[in-house]
Amino acid sequence: MTETGHATTHDAAHDLRVKAYFTVFIALSIFTAVSFIANEAVRQGWINLYTSVTIILAVAVVKAVLVGLIFMHLNFDWGRVYFIIVPIFILGVMMMMVLLPDIVIAWQPSQNPLEPPVSTTGTR
Amino acid sequence: MTQAVYDTPQEHMGMPLPTPKVAMWLFLVTEIMFFTALIGTYIVLRHGTPAQSPFKWPTPHQVHLIEWIGALNTFVLICSSFTVVLAHHAAVKADMKKATLYVALTLALGTVFLVIKAYEYNSKFEHDILPGHIGESRLPDPKLGEPTIALDTPRAIEREKHEHAVGMQYFHRVQLQLEAIKKSSLDAEIQKECNTLLDEMTAPTAAEGQAVVFHRPPSPAEVGTRVNEILEKAEAKGITLHLTPAIPFGNLWASCYFAMTGFHALHVFGGIVVFALILLMALIGRLGPQHATMLELIGLYWHFVDIVWIFLFPLLYLV
Incomplete structure (x- = not known):
């Protein structure tokens, strides 16, 4: 050329x-x-x-x-940096999964929140 | 013989990418984890709250978030992403005059973003929508009345004591605000309602020898409900009142909002500082085509900041 x-x-x-x-x-x-x-x-x-x-x-x-x-420019660079980016997305999803049981399951009331809570004496 | 040495990016065996770019991507992935933690915690906390009233997560309207302002800020950041990519493109073509112009535009747009953010923050301070300032302790349900809590364990008693202390802080804050309103001149109906609430909240006094009829003062939760009613009426009349609303989960919302948008704004500010330094270099004639990689790197950072806002905008203002 x-x-x-x-x-x-x-x-x-x-x-x-x-x-x-x-x-x-x-x-x-x-x-x-x-x-x-x-x-x-x-x-x-x-x-x-x-x-x-x-x-x-x-x-x-x-x-x-x-x-x-x-x-x-990831359409050009993806093949060169995917090994840095992909693990982070896996870790991000894992972090959300770790947070879920502690907060969501513990807080979500199974009944009307205004009703008195069931006594927890002897269970903790 | 002397030779000009440019900061040409070096490529290494096994790493088909310039070292500075690898470093920037490594930095960006740590940033991705940082914001994933913040956004993830927000999503989990928000979905952990019951969906039914009166314990619903606050709506944007309740916490004085205006959707179109958020959308405008999104557009401003998108424009700045476009100008920074054009700055890099111009630098690659060795057109430094254009590159400098685009950097200046990016800096200006970043500043506009922060100014709009400051305006929004000011509104939060004016309405006292700040972490630890919002009355939220168990607002009474109109059908069920004041909630009753079983004080059958030391932990339940401790929790009750803590909630009482938080509730009383809110009570006293509203009392001070109502006293200030009493001294101002407002719409007669709103003023009357504010004064009635203040009278009910303050202990009765009597001259010597006179009997005092004692009325139970309203609880912090009742004060919160009354304040919300007054604010609703004032808003319908177009009056802005300096009264702290009672918003269930409002303190949690405010903590999440200020943490997420505050850290994002700090990142925007960091980018602005770098753009200012680049402009300074251009001003003293030190910016040349050899700095195209530097512009690409700051561009990568700036686009990342844009992506974070792309998620913050719908999560806070829309969904």
């Missing part, structure tokens, strides 16, 4: 990157609006809470993936 040809290919690749950045920026802005609208839709009674929560959290995950892949 000639020097000029190489430069042209290089410039074209750069332009493509800028286009990709701009597309992601627009997508992120639209997704932010989607979460906001999904939240309003529950208030107006158009959709139920669970649908709204699913949409909002799914949108957040998609936004994070877009930022990671395109802005943080």
Whole structure:
């Protein structure tokens, strides 16, 4: 390839990157609006809470993936850094699982919270 | 012969990545664990609370969170992520003038984010929605009345003593606020309700020789219920009252909110300091194409800060 040809290919690749950045920026802005609208839709009674929560959290995950892949260049670097990132996600899920029994199961009342608690004398 | 030496990233055997980039990713994964702990704890605490009233987790409206302000801040951070990636791109193309401009824009957007956050924090301070300040101890249920607790173990008695102390702190805070309201001029109906509550809360006094009829003062829980009713009426009339609301789980919410958004804001501030230093380098003519890697690294950090907010926004403001 000639020097000029190489430069042209290089410039074209750069332009493509800028286009990709701009597309992601627009997508992120639209997704932010989607979460906001999904939240309003529950208030107006158009959709139920669970649908709204699913949409909002799914949108957040998609936004994070877009930022990671395109802005943080993981679409190029994933093969080089996955061994650092993957264990952290495993540890993160493990941490949530460790927190769950202590707090959720201990706090969740099995009856009306206003009723007097059952005596625990002799059990602790 | 002298040669210019640039800080060209070195690649090593077995690690097909520049060393600074590996270091930044290692730093970022520790940050991921840090925020996972905070966000995970918040999710677990929130889902550990009963779903039924009066012990429901506070809604954004109760704790004075405005959704569109959160959405605006999300948009501001997204814009800053876009400008920082363009700054790196311009530096790779050796266009340092553009790179400097984009860094300046990123710095400005980061500052806007912090200003909006400060405005929100100010609202929390104004409404006294702060950890340890909110009245929340067992608000009475309208149908069942005051809850009764069996004091049949030393632990139950200790818990009752502690809750009483917390409740009395809230009682005295509201009393001081009502005294301040009494001195101000407000809507007649709201003023009357505030004064009635204050009279009920304060012990009766009498001149010498006169008899005093003793009325049981309202409990902290009753004060909380009355304060909430007054605040609701005031809000309907568009009046802002400096009265601390009673919000079940409000203190837990405030602790989570300030921990998560506070640490995030500190990270934003850290990024702003680095951008200011880069601008300073540009100002004295020391910023060149050899610093493209540095811009990529600060970009990685900034995008991570953006991703954290992408999750904080729906968890705190929407869901």
